[in-house]
Amino acid sequence: MSDTAILINTAVAIVAIVVLIVRFKLNPLIALVMGACYLGLATGLGAGGTVDTVSAGFGDIMAEIGLLIAFGVLMGAVLRDLGAIERLVDKLLHALGPRGVPHGMALTITTFLQSIYLDVLLVISAPLARGIAPRLGKYGTARMATALAIGLECGIVFTIPGVGALALAGLLEVSLGKYLLFGLLVVIPTVAIAITVMTFVLTRGWWKPELDEQAAGPDTPAGATAAPSAERPDASEPDTTAEERTTVSASGGVSTMAEPRTRKQPSLALLFAPLALALLLVATGAITEVANWSNPVVAFLSTPTVALLIGLVGTCVIGRYVMGQPAVEESLASGLRQSGQILLLSGVGGSLAAVIDAAGLGDILGKYLSAATWAPLLVVWLIAAVLHVAVGSVTISAITAAGLLAPVAPSLGLDPVLIALAAGAGSLFMVHLTSNTFWLLQSLMGQTTRGTLKTCSVGVSVASVIAMGPILLLSVFL
Template sequence: MSHTDPMQRSMNGRTTVMADSMILINTAVAITAIVVLIVRFRLSPVIALVLGACYLGLSTGLGVEKTVDTIAEGFGDVMADIGLLIAFGVLLGALLRELRAIERLVDVLLRVFGPKRVPYGFALTICTVLQSIFLDVLLVISGPLARSIGSRLGSLGKARMATALAISLECGIVFTVPGAAALALASLLDVSLGKYLLFGLLVVIPTVVLAIAVMSFFFARGWWNADVDELPETDLDSTAAVGVGGPGTAAATELRKPPSLLLLFSPLFGALLLIAAGAFAEVLEWKNPVLELLGSPILALLLGVVGTCLVARKVLGQPTVEKALGAGLRDSGQILLLNGVGGCLAAVIAAAGLGDILGGYFSANSWAPLLLVWLMAAVLHVAVGSVTISAITSAGLLAPVAPVLGLDPVLIALAAGAGSLFFVHLTSNTFWLLQSLLGQTTRGTLKTCSVGVSVASVIAMGPILALSAFL
């Protein structure tokens, strides 16, 4: 019988520790380099993420061929999972925008909820129903509407509506299917979209309501000063003219008899219900070929697009529908690229073996991994200023840990989304759009957007940690 020399075993242990340490160090260098390239040198996030993935693969010993193959496979896997979903979601949003469905929905909310509760109804609608619409487009359309409602809610109306809009927009894209970041997170962590839809709703609804309530509490106690937090009304005229019209105004003048809102939104609602039904059937282990087919996210959203096209064609005519679809396809390009290259980095991180290394630091029943992924996403967001980049990068870092720990991947996805919301600030395009469209000063926007969304980021961990006790 042969015996291993104790000194040899010790040397092998030290070699393993050194190799693991180098992987951790090179991963930190890659993430830092991505941040510096984006923030300091204003390099496109798409290019910066691919360069970071290349460095990490080469520095951790994957070699040139495997690094390139892993990057390509990571991009392809994400596109296979969510490429069509993003395209269909954006097309749905483009059609609803052309139909002016959002403006009409806001009028209904104001009548139903009344002035006191309308910020909550407005925010919940934005973060759940309207996530198929490209973020900046949704903001440009809904911003002037929120400001108009705010002017009818008293001295704190603008602050309450600005906060409600900021929180709902940012929470929606990370927690709600088919939000762009939510689709990417589900793909990176191999979470079914039906499951993400269900658990995302369990997180986003209480988060949005509680965050708005907390901010309203502080505003009511003197934290909002209209003299320094709001712009004079005369400064808003040109902004209002641009915002209220929006892309759908010209088409709206062609409407002879506006269709009911239920008809306009029924294809989208139907698609989401099919996805949710498919998820319930999967959880209950109920096998039904028809439901499996119709409840698949790709087919469900495709049916939603087809249904909305038919409604829009009847209301607006075929030329306007084709124009809206063309605009939607242009909008989807940058979303697809950004999410795809996020998959490149995540694939290289997994191939480098980071999951096994990090798995040794945590226990299976510990909250530490969820808090760590939240912290990583928060730090990345403060540095880079992009919710999507910070969410998919932090999720990619800890995705390999999920099977090692026995954690349900949906928890890591939701924690990454929550952390990526922390401190939306001056590097974010959303920040400046909210400032101009809601008539706020920079100081006021820091309160409603930066602080408001950060409050939501922290509150969201409550439902997520509660869910971890049952999953």
């Protein structure tokens, strides 16, 4: 088949996936599989070859990242029910003061809390951020909402074990240790600079509280939809081991309420120690690889699957001590329910990538994108950005863009980690009305749709553009 025919059929498949998701509200899982099947049949793989390629692609990516996603989400579910996030935000408030909290909270979320499923992390952190907002003055809501949006979305694609980051690393065959290190080099300056830029713009007259914040009723502020029970959506029994419970008052403030306890609440450092150990082990593996030093024990423990398993076991042990075994089992069951869709979407992203590879698209695109080092990265960013604007999902657009471009990486002479990071950056562009995060931020932070477009859509888009700065800088050295 000619190069032109392959390009046209690939474009048709991608457009069809977008139309099925956006126009006909078809589940993304089904739409991606249908697009992969069409492309296989249209490019001459045949019925049997198409099915085999789709199945093999799904299996390959699951073998690469399936356990990692599951372990990360399960760890996050236990940490959520331990109340670790509320306590961490409280520590940040005391350590940094109100003015430093937006940067501190966003950087903590984007670098350290990505094992927690995004919607759950948002439901936990937004009421706390809303309670802090009045202490920041007139623009408190705008600053905290922007910090949450940028921190949450950037973490998904840049930080291990964020689900988007795991999928990108798996599809482009980047070691997780390497992705972790380079992702941090990109995400930390990106989040810090983006929040600073947005704070400057919002506080120079662009944010209008009377138009951008929902008016509160006589008893309950608009947007205060996250009742205290929503912070622990899967807990069926009260946590009687906690020394204090963070709650959101009717006015949006944060207060603490003493509760009965049967065991001493462990320190915050102990709660997060297993997660920190897991990330440290993964990073150690990357460092030893770069240093060309090997040790069988270190090699085994720093394997991402083993490292995250150690983190999960350690978190469960602490959870059992604090909450009891039944509560830990309930947390794990909740985590398994959350991880199912993530695993399936990542798997079908692998299916699409496998079909694109088998169709020979990599060689074709390589001819057009290999003229310079920086130009292909901008094309990667643009493809992911267009997909995100059309589909409205950061994870789906990142996975689809990575799957489309994975076969191209060898012919470009680029380090695959750069392509993965550029796809992640592009997938952040213009979080808008089709995103669940958009509406959660609107309601939980008490914003109008106009206000959420400023803090979430524009804020994350600024981060998307800024991220290309460190990525292009890294391309000079890799």
